[in-house]
Amino acid sequence: MKTAAACKTNEDPFESLTNRYNAIIESSDDAIISKNLDGIIQSWNPAAQRIFGYAPEEAIGKPILMLMPPERENEEAAILERIRNGERIQHYETVRRRKNGSLVDISLSVSPLKDATGTVVGASKIARDITENVRIRKQLEQARSELDANTAELERRIKERTSSLNEAILQMQEFSYTVSHDLRSPVRAIKGYATAVLDMYLGRLDEKGIEHLNSIIRCSLRMEKLIRDVLTYSRINAAKSESVETNVEKVISETLLNYDEFKPSKLNVALQRPLLPVMANETFLIQSLANLLSNAVKFVAPGTAPKVEIWTERRGDRIRIFVKDNGIGIKKEHQGRIFGLFERAHQDKSYEGTGVGLAIARKSVEKMAGTIGIESDGINGCAFWIELASPTG
């Protein structure tokens, strides 16, 4: 057996081009059929037998119409018309019928056969069995339509859930608004009546009486603050929050200006510059800082002037804002709980606090995709920190 490279023309295994062409047609995987202009089959290769089931002697001399399923019979007339005009048909997908009656998907190419004078005398048809292709294509379409159906279903569910969620949030807001309003009303009355009694009966009250009335007023003030804080807390979830590059020093100045309890005579604030910028929402950052500063003011040993140091540290692509106070600190065993709602690390009545401030701070920080934490030895003050993304990455 000689390789093609070693073949010379006078050692051509086929001896003639005709033989070579015959071999090509005989060995083809595709059905190669020729017909005359009356549509009668003139030649039939082995692949045609394999695909259509007819042996050459059963096909040659018969009309090609025998391969057409009833509903496609008019295709033949259309094909012959184009062939007569010298046109060719390329990769036309259609269906033919086998000898056993079953249908087969084929891709058809038809070319005009011309004699030596160039007259069209018939057609050469090459039919490729594309059953497998068609099957795969159908599977793909089905998979696609299943995917579309699933996607549509998923989108529908997401819409539903989002709308339920929005509904729930709205209800929560209305609930908390109503509750806080209705809770505040009697508290206002309690404070008002106690104040009125103190005012109207001052001369007729002994020391104990005055003290008790003052206690009623003090407790109602505390209740008012608690209700306000709980309302603030419940609102944070529903609020929209977008973080932008924020100048920390500017936000701190803003916070100090907004609250009377942070003015220089009441709180000493030392900034270690530069304060690196962070990705934050100004409202939430002010809220969380205000709560940390408020803690710093409240939880000092009696007789100590509250002092706070603020600085920033880079931690990878995050920035930590530290707020260190000179207060009484929070012991390690309490540190885990203090950011929870209504948790207080100091039960001592001489330190006011509603237990909501740090919960508000934490929720506000979380809304900005940040984290909050504390470092304290329980004696030498607290270093609270808020960690947010750095704008520079």
Added chain:
Amino acid sequence: MILLVEDDDDDVFLMEFAMSKISDKPPMLRVSNGQEALDYLKGLDKYADRTVYPLPEIIFLDLKLPFVHGFEVLKWIKSQPALQDIHVTVITGSLEDVDREVALRLGANAFHSKPPETEFLRRVFTSMRDKSK
């Protein structure tokens, strides 16, 4: 005179208490809900007798009222040419900024959170007296 539109009796007490510190205060009448306020100002039924129920120069208006909300009453008042000169102060237990904005936008002359303070009331009376001179 002052028309107080307030449904809560305790808040009425707090208003009277705050006013008690003011020596030359105008007389005050009270209605308990939004519908009564409208009836009073329209002079319907018993309110037709203006010798007993005169039109007020000042209205203190609560927001959360039964039957007709304070904002509806406010809107109505400001739509009446005959009532344009009345000084309407919204006095409410609401802490919401949006309520304040809406009140001012609907034409309230002032907005105050409960409980009313004596100093604030004194200022309202003084400015009304100055206006009528």
